[in-house]
Amino acid sequence: MSRQVPIFEVRDLVRSFRMPRTSVRGGQREVQAVTTVSFEVNRGETLGIVGESGSGKSTLARLLLALDRPTSGEILFEGKSIVGLPEKKLRHLRRQVQIVFQDPMGSLDPRMRVGKIILEPIRSLGIEGDEKARLKELVASVGLDADSVNRYPHEFSGGQRQRIAIARALAPRPRVLIADEPASALDVSVQAQILNLLDDLKARFDFTMMMISHDLSVIHHMCERVLVMHRGEIVEIGPTRQVFETPQHPYTKALLASVPTLDGDLPEAPPETLVEAT
Numbered sequence: 001m002s003r004q005v006p007i008f009e010v011r012d013l014v015r016s017f018r019m020p021r022t023s024v025r026g027g028q029r030e031v032q033a034v035t036t037v038s039f040e041v042n043r044g045e046t047l048g049i050v051g052e053s054g055s056g057k058s059t060l061a062r063l064l065l066a067l068d069r070p071t072s073g074e075i076l077f078e079g080k081s082i083v084g085l086p087e088k089k090l091r092h093l094r095r096q097v098q099i100v101f102q103d104p105m106g107s108l109d110p111r112m113r114v115g116k117i118i119l120e121p122i123r124s125l126g127i128e129g130d131e132k133a134r135l136k137e138l139v140a141s142v143g144l145d146a147d148s149v150n151r152y153p154h155e156f157s158g159g160q161r162q163r164i165a166i167a168r169a170l171a172p173r174p175r176v177l178i179a180d181e182p183a184s185a186l187d188v189s190v191q192a193q194i195l196n197l198l199d200d201l202k203a204r205f206d207f208t209m210m211m212i213s214h215d216l217s218v219i220h221h222m223c224e225r226v227l228v229m230h231r232g233e234i235v236e237i238g239p240t241r242q243v244f245e246t247p248q249h250p251y252t253k254a255l256l257a258s259v260p261t262l263d264g265d266l267p268e269a270p271p272e273t274l275v276e277a278t
Contacts, residue, residue, distance in 0.1 A: 115149030
């Protein structure tokens with residue numbers, strides 16, 4: 001029986017930047033945001049990517065979306081390399097991989113009505129079909145009223161704006177949805193609604209999801225597997241339950257130790273490792 005090709009394969013990925021030195025000598029120094037990262041994303045799974053701010057999570061997402069180019073390494077989407085491709089040859093990727101950003105207001109054009117915002121990726125990618133029917137389906141699927149399409153983003157709450165952003169991301173019918181801290185900018189009372197919505201939509205539209213978060217409780221709730229990043233490196237990867245119950249790396253133990261537990265939902269870790277996460 002042949003092995004199924006993962007939807008994403010990442011091999012020895014590196015992304016470095018030249019940054020000005022803060023010392024009196026001046027000049028530049030090289031900073032590695034992503035350091036020799038290798039992993040696979042299986043079709044249909046929800047993979048969590050967790051780590052503190054500056055760990056390289058969002059840089060990795062930009063590389064997978066081909067919004068940035070790696071310094072070295074390889075990214076395969078459906079078995080084909082996307083590194084270094086010109087924009088014209090990236091149209092297939094643009095249609096198949098979409099992202100939901102952390103700040104819904106920052107990702108929505110305030111001058112456009114919601115209907116045009118949701119349909120924007122379909123039109124920009126030249127996807128044919130019944131736009132009116134697709135718009136109606138998308139608006140209903142994210143729990144918005146039908147008349148929402150005629151209003152502007154500022155007329156909605158933060159949670160409603162994130163629903164609009166999710167509808168737009170799903171408009172091209174992507175195979176992969178990257179959710180980059182999709183609930184962290186929202187009120188606590190709304191966060192669970194958005195996360196549950198994403199889970200429901202994944203089952204309904206059958207896409208693979210990558211959930212980026214610094215919040216371990218989100219990863220614990222949403223993901224079958226988890227990838228832990230620290231200073232641009234993957235320090236641990238495996239089934240979520242296994243990683244959470246028997247963490248192997250000191251940094252993973254530190255993250256788990258720093259999270260308050262309720263009814264034992266998250267395991268304890270040795271407190272002496274916490275210094276690495278601060």
